[in-house]
Amino acid sequence: MSTTPPVSTTALLSAEALKVAFPGRRGAATARAVDGVDLDIRPGEIVALVGESGCGKTTLARSLLGLVPPTSGRVTFGGAPLDYTGRALKAYRKRVQLVLQDPSGSLNPRHTVYDAVAEGLRIHRYAGDERAAVSEALSRAGLRPPERFFLRFPHELSGGQRQRVVIAGALVLEPELIVADEPVASLDASVRGEILALLLRLRDELGLSALVVTHDLGLAWNIADRVAVMYLGRIVETGPVEQLLTAPQHPYTRALLSVLPEAQGEPVVLAGEPPDPSKVPSGCRFHVRCQVLASGEAERAGVAESCRTVDLPVLNGAGEAQVACHWAAARAGESGGGSADAPLT
Known part of the structure; x- marks a missing residue:
């Protein structure tokens, strides 16, 4: 590092x-790369x-x-x-x-x-x-x-x-x-x-x-020095490398980290392929593959509907730790701003 x-x-x-x-070709929808x-x-x-x-x-x-x-x-x-x-x-x-x-x-x-x-x-x-x-x-x-x-x-x-x-x-x-x-x-x-x-x-x-x-x-x-995690055209989590990789907040970042040799527990297998950039889902663009939403954790945190319908703001580029995730925001609020559990040692 x-x-x-x-x-x-x-x-x-x-x-x-x-x-x-x-x-898009022949009248197909525009791809928002x-x-x-x-x-x-x-x-x-x-x-x-x-x-x-x-x-x-x-x-x-x-x-x-x-x-x-x-x-x-x-x-x-x-x-x-x-x-x-x-x-x-x-x-x-x-x-x-x-x-x-x-x-x-x-x-x-x-x-x-x-x-x-x-x-x-x-x-x-x-x-x-x-x-x-x-x-x-x-x-x-x-x-x-x-x-x-x-x-x-x-x-x-x-x-x-x-x-x-x-x-x-x-x-x-x-x-x-x-x-x-x-x-x-x-x-x-x-x-x-x-x-x-x-x-x-x-x-x-x-x-x-x-x-x-x-x-x-x-x-x-x-x-x-710093990592920016990108999904379907947007940066969904960013921050200093050690903070982001030892205490990831976004479910997508957690899934990417779960397949590393240092990861604890079972690898997270995401459903399906990344969505078509010409058909960006409503709400959180990751919600159709999100393991937290699928498991019911988002429902228990009271944010499942927001995940499906409420868009998230663009993260600023300044470099501090940031995440675009309704569930992560709810967890941070419950813990007074603390970070989520880290999947790596």
Whole structure:
């Protein structure tokens, strides 16, 4: 788990009331992929965005990168709204870089490691010493001595080395923030820890901020300062990593945590698949799969009807512990604000 505190309380990157909707084909309903999100990422902070496939986390990440313009709301960087003109986006993407899940798909098999890392410099017409910049980026990514890798092709590298090349390609432009989409999902378990340690070292040495998109709460525990749990287009729980993962409030977060090896008790098996983003349920958007509602606990707490009919507010992006759940709010009221029991030791 990350322990170094953020160097600033002022947000570097923010989403404000962000919504991204995609029109349905042939008259089908609009899919609300991101349906009202506030999220701040501070300088030197690693935020993990967690949720099942289809919950909207990749669309949110792409919108933060300027790849998908929002339907409403806005993205700000350094306090200024994101400008979607071509020149402004080019300058923005020098400061905010993307690291994709599959390094094999990210690297051109016909390009050497040197060319892969130097590509960003050439796109942005770097005026300095290209060879020195590529060498430094490879060294920072853990490929030493860097000259030994210059003329290698992706197929000559291991999976971990390819991911380090992708990270070096992002670092060469000296960004302030990276967005890493499932950065270790395609790697062997023995290599995952090395890449996560690398990201933490880059944060500590360079003050680099990161948004790590993942379905794995175990990964979040090992790398993040803060976690935002996303379900059906909205963040349903957020807070400091240790507080959220040891005392989760939302039934969805509890279900995700229940399948980790450290979890006590039986895993929570959620009914069905995540609902269609073009058919968001009324009330709490999780209620159709909620184990607390199904078990009668919400009924006993007097909130079952609210779960089915009363929408919940968008959580603010400031970073304190928050949850969008009628049942959790009722429990907190009964206990005078205390947290729910933790499923982990």
